Amino acid sequence: MNVLLINGSPRKNGATAKILAEIEHRLTEHIQANCELVNISELDLEFCRGCSGCYRTGACFIPDNAENLSGKIARADIVVFGSPTYVSGISGQMKTFVDRGHFVIEQLLTDTYTLSVVTYENADGSSAAGILEKLCIFSGAVHCGNITARVSPGQNPLAVRRIEKKVAAAVKRLSRAALRRKKRNLVQAIIHSAVFNIGIKPFILKKPDAYTGVLEHWKKRGIGGVSV
Incomplete structure (x- = not known):
């Protein structure tokens, strides 16, 4: 299986990176995995300019690393x-x-x-985890959970037994879901169906010329029964 771990921290060796590295290590104990860890801070990555050109063409015109990373995500199993x-x-x-x-x-x-995975010191860890969970479910994933870790600056999160146990349980749950090709649970299925079938799909089909790239992508991946 292809596994991609994305570190959104500006620190390559901080608490978030340490947990991701531990997840990578533990996953290889459960499944045969080809793992890659990407530090976003090392990438050439500009801000979105809101032009919507990618919806029409299928790719962003900005010549940086965003499209390459999106391609890796599209090819990943986890x-x-x-x-x-x-x-x-x-x-x-x-x-x-x-x-x-x-x-x-x-x-x-x-x-x-x-x-x-979300690390935090004082508050709002669950809020950030909710943002990532929503992103995953809305984007069609089988989301296998969140790890929130409250840590002090400079602290190794894996030295905290409670966090270590969270990581071990989450990796076990994730690997089992992937190996068994588990489907979304009922709540996720309902949420995703509402987002895609009521919100996204009818909106796109009303403006096919403006969303040619999106429709081509759906067709290639067999999404939504769409033909173009």
Whole structure:
């Protein structure tokens, strides 16, 4: 299985990165995995300019690393998102990529197994985890849970037994879901169906010329029974 772990922290060796590395290690004990960990902070990644050109052409015109990372996500069987919480949400690095990543409209995570990791010191860890969970479910994933870890600056989160146990349980749950090709649970299925079939699909089909790239993507991946 292809596993992609995305570190949305500006720190390559911080608490978020340490948990992602532990997830990578534990996953290889459960499944045969080809793992890659990507640090968003190392990428050339500009802000979204809101031109909507990617919806029409299928790709962003900005010549940076966003399209390459989106392609890796599309080819992955498992994607793990990691982000620290600094002020009431996911990191700026992660948000920049989310804006560029073709996630919800193109249903980038269709049938992908996902897990989210959020580190925080004081508050709002659950809020940031909710943002990533919503992103995954709205984008078609089978979301296998969230790991929230409250840590102090400079603290190794894996030295905290409670956090270590969370990581072990989450990896076991994720690997089992992927190996058994588990479907979305009922709540996720209802939420995704409402988002896609009531919100996204009718909207796109009303403006096919403006969303040619999206429709081509759906067709290639067999999404929504759409033909163009």
